[in-house]
Amino acid sequence: MKKLQIITVEVISYFFILLFCYAAISKIMDFENFTTQISQSPLLSTFAGSISHGILALELVVCILLIFERTRLLGLYCSFVLMFLFSMYIYMTLHYSESVPCSCGGILEKMDWQTHLIFNIVTTFIAATAIILMTKPGRKYILITIFLLLTFSLLSTVILFILYDRSEYMIQKENNFTRRFLQHPVDLEKRFILTSDFYYFSGHTEDSLYLGNTEHPFDLYAIDATFKKMKEYQITPDQYDFLFKSSKVQVYPPYYYLYDGTVPIIYRGEIGKQRAKTVSHMQNYFTQLQVTNNNSFAVITYSKQKNIQSLGLMFTYQKNTIVKPEILEKIHDGVFDTDGKLLYDPAHNTIIYVYTYKNKFIVLDTNLESKKIYKTIDDISATGIEVVKLPDGSKKMKNPPIIVNKNAFVYKGILFIESPRKGKFEDKAYQKSSLVIDMYSTSKQQYLGSFYVPKKAGEYKTEFSISDNTLFTIIGNELIRYSFAQNITQHFISGKAENLNKE
Structure with missing residues (x-):
């Protein structure tokens, strides 16, 4: 059973390495378009420059963390947070935005937004599963892990809403001159x-x-x-x-x-x-x-x-x-x-x-x-x-x-x-x-x-x-x-x- 858990964690880790490497390389190859797409988001448009660089850096750092066994748990927590943020971002875009830009690259860009949301939710749970599998046996440690996952989820949601609120403020009040283009108007x-x-x-x-x-x-x-x-x-x-x-x-x-x-x-x-x-x-x-x-x-x-x-x-x-x-x-x-x-x-x-x-x-x-x-x-x-x-x-x-x-x-x-x-x-x-x-x-x-x-x-x-x-x-x-x-x-x-x- 222990061996199966180790293999499962390794497979999940390699999956995220491939996912983040592929996404990062796709963005790098078309970085100008990626930045432009971020700028069209009503949630993040004001911070498009820093966020586009930040996402790339995080994806590549997470890949490195997942490669080594000593830092793999941290890498899985980062993977969980990233996928949760991506899921919340898509949910907020679908429910609070008039325009629906795309901010992904490669094959993921071909998905419709509902499919993309389902994909991100599934991968979030996959990351959580791997983290739980790496947790020490015992009810106490499992509860601590679940508490940490819920805490990171809450903090991620708060951060995303703060970015959204600040972006709206800067566009509406501070004249940052970042346009939001409507889709097929x-x-x-x-x-x-x-x-x-x-x-x-x-x-x-x-x-x-x-x-x-x-x-x-x-x-x-x-x-x-x-x-x-x-x-x-x-x-x-x-x-x-x-x-x-x-x-x-x-x-x-x-x-x-x-x-x-x-x-x-x-x-x-x-x-x-x-x-x-x-x-x-x-x-x-x-x-x-x-x-x-x-x-x-x-x-x-x-x-x-x-x-x-x-x-x-x-x-x-x-x-x-x-x-x-x-x-x-x-x-x-x-x-x-x-x-x-x-x-x-x-x-x-x-x-x-x-x-x-x-x-x-x-x-x-x-x-x-x-x-x-x-x-x-x-x-x-x-x-x-x-x-x-x-x-x-x-x-x-x-x-x-x-x-x-x-x-x-x-x-x-x-x-x-x-x-x-x-x-x-x-x-x-x-x-x-x-x-x-x-x-x-x-x-x-x-x-x-x-x-x-x-x-x-x-x-x-x-x-x-x-x-x-x-x-x-x-x-x-x-x-x-x-x-x-x-x-x-x-x-x-x-x-x-x-x-x-x-x-």
């Missing part, structure tokens, strides 16, 4: 080739997607659900003897709005009808506009009193514009350093402003009150913009700034930001051929994950919009429609937002 549905790359998104109705065109600013284009034909509507304003410089069209059912903040003027017309009536003229100059209802608009304007780009409200029934220069944060010039994207979420009646050159966005109500400031996961908190004044009195940026948030769109309480910056452990070549879109809650400080959308390498004309749980992109002259997977749609919240919690 979008599915390609339809493509439509546009006649040029001058198109932009104007809005949606229940049955159509609307586009504007900067080359033909008085035209509105509609594409139905079949994605086969585009219908053109010409817009005829009731007055148009102005010098238009930056005209755009925005759809807010049942109307469309043609506007130009350099005139400044806003027209309104019924969707499908050619005639557009002036609803605001010479009220206030603006650079961006969002229709918040059919009688009011959120705008980006300029406060001469405070010398700062500002958020404001305009109304069709009054001449005065409400300007609130205190909302945006002035660091240098008050114009370039406050650049950003103005958005409106009709499902939550919230106005969002996303800064272009720093890792912040602002959430407000439709009165531009209840200001909440949240951070993105990027680590650039200051713009670093240098502004020079030209002889003609105009100003320009001395050097090209780092763009933190390129494009943005808000839908049902979720802010989608296209970020051109590369995060930790991300493949540079792959990022160049994709849009990287990060997701945030607009009701609390929470990063929800990221996903890639393919694009042509070197194509810089990109834009996206969301409607009816569907993602639309314009990449150059190509319009593409994607359907969202459940790991994204589960975050959408219809109806008025609840109380917003400040960071």
Whole structure:
């Protein structure tokens, strides 16, 4: 019986030597990919660099401990702890994670996650069996061994939860800039080739997607659900003897709005009808506009009193514009350093402003009150913009700034930001051929994950919009429609937002 126990322990030890050697060599041969996979884990992403090296070192050390009879018991305890940690890691990934990355190599990587979990649990019990077989005979020693195994299991679980909690904290609060990519978040549905790359998104109705065109600013284009034909509507304003410089069209059912903040003027017309009536003229100059209802608009304007780009409200029934220069944060010039994207979420009646050159966005109500400031996961908190004044009195940026948030769109309480910056452990070549879109809650400080959308390498004309749980992109002259997977749609919240919690 004693001989059988010795043989069983030796077989189990050799099994773990082969297992850990094989796993370690597989990881070493594709170490960059292994580190990247660890970085995608919501449990360990912040510590991907140290953990990837640590796992390799532990696996190789355990192999050495198992080879020699004097250190074999210690090696089996280490094997037990490692396999228990791997089992808990998979369990937590399956039950607490939206994305399910792989962090194994070779044959083990081909297993599905349930099979992998069963394999790890079985090997954990095998390691425990070998330890018990090496224990001195007697009830007392067996109980001590079982107590030690339970203690190591508990400590391993606590350590894993601490790592998870710390990783979440660093991602959500300390801006460690490690993205978590969701698995298969979008599915390609339809493509439509546009006649040029001058198109932009104007809005949606229940049955159509609307586009504007900067080359033909008085035209509105509609594409139905079949994605086969585009219908053109010409817009005829009731007055148009102005010098238009930056005209755009925005759809807010049942109307469309043609506007130009350099005139400044806003027209309104019924969707499908050619005639557009002036609803605001010479009220206030603006650079961006969002229709918040059919009688009011959120705008980006300029406060001469405070010398700062500002958020404001305009109304069709009054001449005065409400300007609130205190909302945006002035660091240098008050114009370039406050650049950003103005958005409106009709499902939550919230106005969002996303800064272009720093890792912040602002959430407000439709009165531009209840200001909440949240951070993105990027680590650039200051713009670093240098502004020079030209002889003609105009100003320009001395050097090209780092763009933190390129494009943005808000839908049902979720802010989608296209970020051109590369995060930790991300493949540079792959990022160049994709849009990287990060997701945030607009009701609390929470990063929800990221996903890639393919694009042509070197194509810089990109834009996206969301409607009816569907993602639309314009990449150059190509319009593409994607359907969202459940790991994204589960975050959408219809109806008025609840109380917003400040960071």
